[in-house]
Amino acid sequence: MCKSTVKKSKLLEQLNRAIRAPEGKSYNGYVFWGVDIGTANVVTVAADRQGRPLAGAVTPAKVTKEGLIVDYVGAVEVVKKQVAHIQKKLHCPLGVAMSAIPPGTEKGNGRVTANILESAGLDVVGVIDEPEAAGLVLAVENGAIVDVGGGTTGISIIKEGRVLYSEDEATGGFQFDLVIAGHFGIAVEQAEQMKKNKAEQERLYPIVQPVMAKVASIMEKSFRGERPEEIYLVGGACAFQGFSDFICKYTGIPTYIPQYPLLVTPMGIALACARAVRAEEITA
Template identity: 35%
Template sequence: MNRLEKANKKLSEFNKIVMGEENVKPEDRKLRAGVDLGTSSIVLSVLDQNDNMIYGAFEYDNAVQDGIVVNFMESVNILRRLKEKAEKQIGQELTTATGAIPPNTGQKSTKVVSNVIEEAGFECTGVVDEPTAAAKFLQIKNGTVVDIGGGTTGITIFKDGKIKKVVDEATGGFHMTLVLGGSYKIPNDEAEKLKRDKAKEKEVFGTIKPVVEKMASIVKKLEPEVEDPVIVVGGATNFEDFVKTFEKELRHKVYKPAYPQFVTPLGIAMFDPKDK
């Protein structure tokens, strides 16, 4: 998994940029942007024409449910803030961006994502499906990419560099939140905070483990078409025991990159054309 090691290095560098631990020096260059309108957060990633990471930022949101934009203006306002913040930091205007949607969510979803990007001040250069974006960043030609976001589990199976199968089901991080909320009898916003509390991870994971097993069972249903390696990405995979639980149910070796929540946003930016 040499490619995964290289990806992990890039993801660690990108995390430092997002956390403000590395500052980007302003200079004139061609910039490309990726917009990930997620159920729990909106992420903006910026690359140069050589795929070097320039900038990244995110903001939590409630504007998207199950991969579908349900609050158009909230999404636009968040993305505008992220764009303005990025341009101030980089010292250069961001003119174009590519977006993404869960697999098989249709032309309507594509149009809405495109409209959010355009309304926020970008020229939208395209909308790709999320697991395909993740695979581009990971340089996967053969394998199964499982993109577990806030609202959906998206699966794309690749064979010889071509898409063999695409599946999407409405089970994601938000369903973990619902289970937590029901178990602890607390509102969803409190359950979401509890889910992200690293100090209570063991306790939380014990409660949401059946959701992870269901995610794995979605992939398992695709046998014998599942191709190795199986790689899980997305913010909902950020639990220490996630991979072990997923492997036990799926019965395949499973890999998870470092900072899996940033894999898809970086892949999306790579689809913004270099020669515009």
């Protein structure tokens, strides 16, 4: 029987601790920012030159829909607040930043995310593909990275450490909420709170199973007949208990899940930012 494996990551543990800590340590070095503007959450990470997390912020926000920014002003406001919150915690100066876009999104949308960060006072040095960012944290050499977020499932096939191709389909955590809301006759927002409660997840499992099967079939289709060696699940929706085991059983492919799936892509964006600037310094 196929069982998924929880993958520990020092970076993600540090980031989770830094987000939860009420106080931060003063930091007067250069800061490298990674901002992930998602369908369900805006997540901002501040890292040092080595890409180690210093602080972070997670804010639920509905500023994006299926990879498109639908509330530009709202997004700027959230990022501004997060940056101010982190700066207050670290007493740090502003620095350079990167944003990210889901695979297959038009380049123009990348420019929009960069403009949001610029409007929040950050100096943008690049825009990265979300799965590429996740891949930096997980150090995947060969396999599939599957990001099940609030609104979409993004799949990237990695060969020898490089993204071979990526796809993005509109099924994610929101569809879990919809079926729970439908089953109990409750509001979608209430259904989402219920879903995120670990104590409720066992009894919700049979209700959300069809959505899990949909995600698994989207994944299989995206493999284009070639089985990846391993599957790495990221994104908040993967935190649902039993989801990673379900994917493992459905596909028969060894499946890995990090402890904090929601934080992988944002951490990777900050890491990419620090690496990009270091590389520039070396070649300058």
